[in-house]
Amino acid sequence: MNIAVCAKRVPLSGGRWELTADGTEIDTSGASMGFTLSPHEECAAEAAVQLVEEFGGSSTVITVGVADSEEQIRSLLAVGIDRGVIVETDGGEWDPQGTSSALIEQVRAGSPDGAYDLVLLGTEAADTADFQVGIRIAHALGWPVVTNVKGLKITDGVARCERAVGSYREIYEVSLPAVITVKDGLNIPRYPSVPGRIKARKKSVDFIAGERPAPRLEKVKLALAVEEQRSAEILGTGTGNGADAVPALVELFRTIGVI
Amino acid sequence: MILVIVDHDRGVLDPTSVQAISGALALDSEVDVLVVGAAGRDVVGELASFGANTVHLAVHDSVTDFTPVASARAALELISRVSPAAVLVTGTPRGNEVLAHIAAILDLPMAAECLEIALGNDGVHQVVRNRWGGNIMETARVHSTLLLAAFAPHAVRAESAVGTGTIAEFTPALSDADLAVRILDRVGEGATGVGLTEARVIVSGGRGVGGPEGFAILEELASLLDAAIGCSRVVTSNGWRPHSEQVGQTGTKVAPDLYIACGISGATQHIAGCRTSKTIIAINTDKDAPIMGYAHYAVIGDLHTILPELVAATRAAKE
Ligand SMILES: Cc1cc2nc3c(=O)[nH]c(=O)nc-3n(C[C@H](O)[C@H](O)[C@H](O)COP(=O)(O)OP(=O)(O)OC[C@H]3O[C@@H](n4cnc5c(N)ncnc54)[C@H](O)[C@@H]3O)c2cc1C
Numbered sequence: 259m260n261i262a263v264c265a266k267r268v269p270l271s272g273g274r275w276e277l278t279a280d281g282t283e284i285d286t287s288g289a290s291m292g293f294t295l296s297p298h299e300e301c302a303a304e305a306a307v308q309l310v311e312e313f314g315g316s317s318t319v320i321t322v323g324v325a326d327s328e329e330q331i332r333s334l335l336a337v338g339i340d341r342g343v344i345v346e347t348d349g350g351e352w353d354p355q356g357t358s359s360a361l362i363e364q365v366r367a368g369s370p371d372g373a374y375d376l377v378l379l380g381t382e383a384a385d386t387a388d389f390q391v392g393i394r395i396a397h398a399l400g401w402p403v404v405t406n407v408k409g410l411k412i413t414d415g416v417a418r419c420e421r422a423v424g425s426y427r428e429i430y431e432v433s434l435p436a437v438i439t440v441k442d443g444l445n446i447p448r449y450p451s452v453p454g455r456i457k458a459r460k461k462s463v464d465f466i467a468g469e470r471p472a473p474r475l476e477k478v479k480l481a482l483a484v485e486e487q488r489s490a491e492i493l494g495t496g497t498g499n500g501a502d503a504v505p506a507l508v509e510l511f512r513t514i515g516v517i
Numbered sequence: 518m519i520l521v522i523v524d525h526d527r528g529v530l531d532p533t534s535v536q537a538i539s540g541a542l543a544l545d546s547e548v549d550v551l552v553v554g555a556a557g558r559d560v561v562g563e564l565a566s567f568g569a570n571t572v573h574l575a576v577h578d579s580v581t582d583f584t585p586v587a588s589a590r591a592a593l594e595l596i597s598r599v600s601p602a603a604v605l606v607t608g609t610p611r612g613n614e615v616l617a618h619i620a621a622i623l624d625l626p627m628a629a630e631c632l633e634i635a636l637g638n639d640g641v642h643q644v645v646r647n648r649w650g651g652n653i654m655e656t657a658r659v660h661s662t663l664l665l666a667a668f669a670p671h672a673v674r675a676e677s678a679v680g681t682g683t684i685a686e687f688t689p690a691l692s693d694a695d696l697a698v699r700i701l702d703r704v705g706e707g708a709t710g711v712g713l714t715e716a717r718v719i720v721s722g723g724r725g726v727g728g729p730e731g732f733a734i735l736e737e738l739a740s741l742l743d744a745a746i747g748c749s750r751v752v753t754s755n756g757w758r759p760h761s762e763q764v765g766q767t768g769t770k771v772a773p774d775l776y777i778a779c780g781i782s783g784a785t786q787h788i789a790g791c792r793t794s795k796t797i798i799a800i801n802t803d804k805d806a807p808i809m810g811y812a813h814y815a816v817i818g819d820l821h822t823i824l825p826e827l828v829a830a831t832r833a834a835k836e
């Protein structure tokens with residue numbers, strides 16, 4: 259089984275978000291800033307690794323992003339994805355249609371091991387939450403798509419998908435080839451092992467020049483969510499082991515009416 | 518005219534999906550609604566009470582439960598017949614999914630997670646939408662003659678309004694491919710216990726809890742407060758607690774009266790799931806943890822010493 263996983267490098271803040279002076283980007287220059295992948299996509303990658311362990315074949319991670327996305331791609335190679343493809347951008351944001359077109363082209367091209375049987379993505383991107391790239395890819399390829407998947411089992415070329423809805427799960431079945439968009443909680447992604455990291459350095463990552471189409475969903479500016487910057491009222495003396503705050507906590511439970 | 522697609526589950530209206538009708542009525546006095554499936558007949562009266570005039574009911578023998586592509590095809594048929602200026606939904610999982618199918622088939626842009634929508638008349642519309650689980654807001658232009666947009670859930674309130682609720686029933690033309698992805702079964706219905714989203718109080722634990730055994734004392738406090746247990750992603754990715762308990766951007770969004778965050782640093786992705794809690798108490802060894810900027814009250818110290826004493830004192834107070 260040949261599997262493509264689509265994953266996107268996104269900024270991660272250790273504290274609060276800051277924006278650039280012109281308000282169009284997240285300021286990634288701060289010391290507490292880093293980059294990461296969405297948990298949804300980490301789960302997609304884990305599922306791909308498990309499926310290749312079960313059925314053979316290979317897995318490829320595809321991203322549309324800056325050259326530095328290689329760091330995130332390698333983090334997935336370290337947990338068992340076989341190779342990476344980066345459709346390289348100059349850092350300007352691609353809208354969901356532009357992103358989808360680039361990914362569709364890569365999925366159509368197939369992997370060195372043959373055509374893809376399965377494309378796994380997150381249900382929504384961590385940063386932009388567009389809820390659409392997987393569905394666009396499916397229509398372009400003429401493949402079925404199941405979204406919001408939190409349970410996946412493949413038997414005889416049929417994917418049984420569980421979709422979490424409130425307190426129950428809906429079951430869908432689709433024949434491969436198919437697109438499946440998954441959610442955090444599908445599995446527990448493994449941590450990279452030391453040998454895994456060493457192997458990842460030798461795996462291939464292809465760079466392909468991307469040309470950003472004119473955005474049809476066009477970002478104009480960003481703003482931070484307006485909320486009062488609170489400063490928590492410290493209960494107790496705030497100096498000891500905290501147990502001196504217990505009477506105040508119980509009093510608070512009473513005031514709020516939870517006891 | 519604006520077309521709103523609402524969702525029902527076997528004849529029970531999804532109250533969140535109705536919010537888009539109120540959102541649409543603020544933009545245009547003429548709002549038609551699409552409901553898919555014969556059981557949708559049961560919700561027409563209720564839709565009229567939210568201001569729906571014509572309710573287009575798409576009925577097809579093979580559509581007996583949620584079938585995303587069939588819903589999109591029904592909408593496409595209707596769009597070509599009634600030529601709306603916009604198709605709006607509430608961004609529930611089903612709402613987003615059906616709208617994205619429409620966008621993909623028509624190759625039009627789609628804006629999800631909208632807080633505000635302004636229709637332009639020259640094929641350029643403006644929206645304000647959530648990014649990063651509501652931590653950041655984006656102003657964006659949508660270049661499209663037909664605007665396809667999803668309101669973020671609870672971005673608009675469902676308001677009662679008077680509509681006629683006239684039914685216009687039709688049978689959409691569907692191919693086998695349109696019916697290929699559909700619900701075959703449901704499992705785990707009727708689960709018990711205080712659910713995270715319904716709980717008035719949530720006792721939530723993060724990395725600071727230290728391991729699965731550490732949650733025993735959180736559970737004791739939870740049972741005294743009739744609370745549900747929540748946790749951070751570090752906890753679920755370590756396998757200490759099930760993912761169903763994860764609060765946050767990729768977990769569950771909650772809004773209890775009281776949220777007690779024990780050993781949780783307050784990453785924005787965690788806060789995205791609990792920021793609307795009425796009262797937040799943080800218990801943390803680090804007085805500079807980001808959670809202090811969101812919590813109303815804080816106790817600085819080791820949760821392993823504080824919680825046993827808090828459990829004892831709470832138990833005593835209840836007696
Ligand atoms: C796209 C995306 C989505 C995400 N979605 C989610 C999500 O849905 N939910 C979520 O939770 N996270 C999510 N995360 C992860 C998030 O960024 C953080 O990594 C995570 O929330 C941190 O969990 P934590 O607070 O338990 O751990 P840490 O950040 O490690 O914090 C542990 C805290 O415990 C305190 N502590 C340690 N020991 C004690 C003690 N003995 N007593 C009291 N306090 C103690 C420390 O001072 C510290 O503040 C997401 C990340 C990304 C990139």
Ligand SMILES: Nc1ncnc2c1ncn2[C@@H]1O[C@H](COP(=O)(O)O)[C@@H](O)[C@H]1O
Nearest residue numbers: 264265322379380382383388389390391
């Ligand atoms: N730039 C990108 N590169 C690779 N995959 C992406 C990119 N953008 C989105 N995706 C994938 O598509 C999913 C849904 O994204 P979206 O529709 O933008 O919310 C994400 O979870 C990723 O798996």
